[in-house]
Amino acid sequence: MFLDGAHTWAHDALAFFLADRLLRPGGHIDFDDFDWSLARSPTLRPSVFPRTAEDFTEEQIECRQVESILDLLVRRDARYVEVVPNKIFRKIRDQ
Numbered sequence: 001m002f003l004d005g006a007h008t009w010a011h012d013a014l015a016f017f018l019a020d021r022l023l024r025p026g027g028h029i030d031f032d033d034f035d036w037s038l039a040r041s042p043t044l045r046p047s048v049f050p051r052t053a054e055d056f057t058e059e060q061i062e063c064r065q066v067e068s069i070l071d072l073l074v075r076r077d078a079r080y081v082e083v084v085p086n087k088i089f090r091k092i093r094d095q
Contacts (some may be wrong), residue, residue, distance in 0.1 A: 004032035009065045016073055025093050031074075034086040037064050 001019050005012040019029055038044050038052055038061040045061075046053040052061060067086070074080050080089040 001027065002030045002032065007033050007036045007066055008038075009060075009068060012066060013069050013073060016069055020091070023091050025079075025091050028083065028088055028090050029074075029080075030084075030088045031066055031070060031086075034066050034070070035064055036066060037062060 001023055003012065003015055003019055005015045016029075023029060038046075038056060041048075043049060044052050070086065070089075074089055075082070079091055079093050079095070081092055082088075083090050
């Protein structure tokens with residue numbers, strides 16, 4: 001399964017939980033854009049798209065939110081093992 005979402009916590013954290021429900025043991029989930037942040041986005045950084053600064057805090061703008069999803073949700077879940085660093089995880093069992 002390939003997760004190429006909005007790259008923000010609000011969207012992709014939920015997308016991971018939904019994908020997890022569909023993924024069978026032995027399946028893989030591939031996360032896109034580990035290093036992406038709103039601050040470095042060519043189209044969403046505040047200097048290009050001022051609305052970003054209205055909708056997100058400075059901390060959220062600087063944060064690599066896909067990295068946060070991996071650190072806080074995926075790596076802490078004993079049902080997943082990291083196959084490709086910062087990118088692909090294999091589900092080894094159901095709950």
